[in-house]
Amino acid sequence: MIVNLILSFILIVLVFIMLAYLARHLLFTLTALYYRRGQPHYTPHGLVYRPTLSVLIPAHNEEKVIGRILQRTTELTYPKDKLEIIVINDGSTDRTKEIIDEIAREHENIKAVHRNMNTGGNGKPAALNEGLKHATGEIVFCFDADYYPQRDIFEKMAAFFIDPEVGGVQGRISVLNEPESLVTRLVALERIGGYRVDQLARDDLQLVPQLGGTVVGVRRSLIEYLGGWDANVLAEDTDLTFRIYLAGYKVRYVNEAECYEEAVEDWRSYWHQRSRWAKGHMQCAFRHLWPLIRSRNLQLSEKIDGFFLLNVYFVPILVGLAWILGAALCLVQPPQWMPFFWASISISVYSATGNFAPFFEVAVGAYLDRRRRIYWLMPLLLLSFLYNMLICSKALLDLCVSRVVGNKRLTWRKTLHSGTGDNYVNMTNQKRW
Amino acid sequence: MAAGAVVAFSVYPLLLGALEGLTVVSIIVFNLLSVLLIFPLRGPLWCKMLWLGVGSLVGLAWNLVWLSLMSLTVGAGVFQMVHFVFGPAVDFMWIVPVWSLGLSSLASVERRKRGGKRGEPK
Numbered sequence: 001m002i003v004n005l006i007l008s009f010i011l012i013v014l015v016f017i018m019l020a021y022l023a024r025h026l027l028f029t030l031t032a033l034y035y036r037r038g039q040p041h042y043t044p045h046g047l048v049y050r051p052t053l054s055v056l057i058p059a060h061n062e063e064k065v066i067g068r069i070l071q072r073t074t075e076l077t078y079p080k081d082k083l084e085i086i087v088i089n090d091g092s093t094d095r096t097k098e099i100i101d102e103i104a105r106e107h108e109n110i111k112a113v114h115r116n117m118n119t120g121g122n123g124k125p126a127a128l129n130e131g132l133k134h135a136t137g138e139i140v141f142c143f144d145a146d147y148y149p150q151r152d153i154f155e156k157m158a159a160f161f162i163d164p165e166v167g168g169v170q171g172r173i174s175v176l177n178e179p180e181s182l183v184t185r186l187v188a189l190e191r192i193g194g195y196r197v198d199q200l201a202r203d204d205l206q207l208v209p210q211l212g213g214t215v216v217g218v219r220r221s222l223i224e225y226l227g228g229w230d231a232n233v234l235a236e237d238t239d240l241t242f243r244i245y246l247a248g249y250k251v252r253y254v255n256e257a258e259c260y261e262e263a264v265e266d267w268r269s270y271w272h273q274r275s276r277w278a279k280g281h282m283q284c285a286f287r288h289l290w291p292l293i294r295s296r297n298l299q300l301s302e303k304i305d306g307f308f309l310l311n312v313y314f315v316p317i318l319v320g321l322a323w324i325l326g327a328a329l330c331l332v333q334p335p336q337w338m339p340f341f342w343a344s345i346s347i348s349v350y351s352a353t354g355n356f357a358p359f360f361e362v363a364v365g366a367y368l369d370r371r372r373r374i375y376w377l378m379p380l381l382l383l384s385f386l387y388n389m390l391i392c393s394k395a396l397l398d399l400c401v402s403r404v405v406g407n408k409r410l411t412w413r414k415t416l417h418s419g420t421g422d423n424y425v426n427m428t429n430q431k432r433w
Numbered sequence: 434m435a436a437g438a439v440v441a442f443s444v445y446p447l448l449l450g451a452l453e454g455l456t457v458v459s460i461i462v463f464n465l466l467s468v469l470l471i472f473p474l475r476g477p478l479w480c481k482m483l484w485l486g487v488g489s490l491v492g493l494a495w496n497l498v499w500l501s502l503m504s505l506t507v508g509a510g511v512f513q514m515v516h517f518v519f520g521p522a523v524d525f526m527w528i529v530p531v532w533s534l535g536l537s538s539l540a541s542v543e544r545r546k547r548g549g550k551r552g553e554p555k
Contacts, residue, residue, distance in 0.1 A: 339454035346525040375537035
């Protein structure tokens with residue numbers, strides 16, 4: 001009897017956590033649908049604000065994709081005299097170095113920074129810090145090597161820095177190689193929910209839009225003041241987001257500043273990438289939760305949203321736990337209120353991970369993007385969510401083990417890119433590297 | 434939205450007594466999502482009503498299948514066991530596709546109405 005009561009109590013707590021997340025995402029969905037009344041964006045296009053920019057592109061064994069992004073940087077519309085591109089060859093053992101050097105020779109504003117195999121290859125934050133030493137622009141942008149930005153992306157993003165309170169700006173990420181496999185299609189769904197609805201709504205509601213690790217701009221003075229990127233954190237982007245907010249600055253999200261990524265194509269790569277994100281995010285939760293609660297630089301609404309955001313990678317674990325507990329309770333003695341609680345678990349398992357966007361949020365994102373066929377994949381969100389339950393549980397276990405054995409430094413596992421994104425970019429007249 | 438709300442929620446009193454608990458909750462969730470997120474969108478009312486009706490009918494059919502399976506396996510407990518273990522994944526298996534298809538069809542109708550026959554934008 002007592003055991004039954006305790007189990008019921010735990011289940012009720014878990015279900016209320018899930019309901020809180022679902023309510024939050026329903027609010028985001030309604031905001032994305034109605035806040036702007038059909039107006040797609042608010043970028044101050046009339047504004048002419050052109051600060052000097054340094055674009056950091058770290059690359060570790062990226063021979064299949066580095067040529068594409070470097071070629072693209074030569075086609076950007078931002079004034080060339082205000083734009084420097086810094087490519088950091090992070091101890092590559094393939095042809096990355098030769099490709100970078102060849103392109104850098106032809107273009108004056110592309111600088112190559114080489115780290116040798118002894119100093120390089122320790123993860124993206126370390127490479128970014130190395131690039132930061134060479135940066136001279138007022139605003140520092142970061143792009144991953146597999147990305148492909150719009151030509152006028154910097155005009156759209158840099159304009160937001162005219163507000164002195166803005167410390168960082170995040171652009172939208174879409175999947176370039178979406179038709180490649182089931183995994184890329186599911187990642188595309190996650191991106192739609194995450195950016196078109198989630199980030200946009202958080203920006204509209206003046207909550208906490210999150211900086212991703214790429215398509216990101218930060219004030220150089222601010223990032224230098226903060227001591228650069230933390231090389232001990234696996235999710236340096238989430239870490240930076242919270243350090244910016246705790247320092248009293250804001251982050252803005254620019255939906256129309258779009259950049260295309262080459263998404264992971266198989267479940268194995270998906271596991272490695274998400275595992276790194278989950279561990280990094282959990283690290284950030286342990287690190288920033290208390291400072292976030294105590295900070296005087298954030299409003300209550302920002303604190304609440306930040307709290308939800310920091311804990312988002314624990315949610316799949318909690319959903320799994322609620323599922324097991326619920327099933328156990330039903331087997332012993334099904335409580336009368338069970339159908340209502342069961343329904344919240346049911347909605348939760350049809351969610352995208354990363355931001356825990358439920359299926360209705362993802363579908364509304366697709367609708368706002370005027371997509372027609374992608375809705376057919378919505379039931380498969382269940383598949384990726386179940387997979388992410390395992391990923392997040394393993395990540396938490398790994399973190400706990402590393403804490404117990406005293407190994408606080410986690411190894412950075414690089415995401416491999418196949419270069420199939422080239423098939424979806426109009427590169428007919430361009431050289432393939 | 435008002436029309437959707439009236440249609441969607443006037444049927445609950447009729448359903449409550451006759452259906453299995455979770456089915457009622459599922460239909461409520463489906464109708465709520467439709468009324469809140471689909472009805473206010475631009476698009477013909479007949480399309481929204483049609484998918485609201487389709488969703489409710491699929492929900493009822495689901496309930497029928499469910500009750501039949503339960504009555505067939507009374508005493509064995511195997512079905513109950515399967516229900517408890519896989520419940521959260523299975524119970525909403527009809528909601529997600531039907532609701533998404535409703536949205537998809539609304540997007541298509543709206544697109545055709547605007548005369549757009551271009552490729553799907555990215």
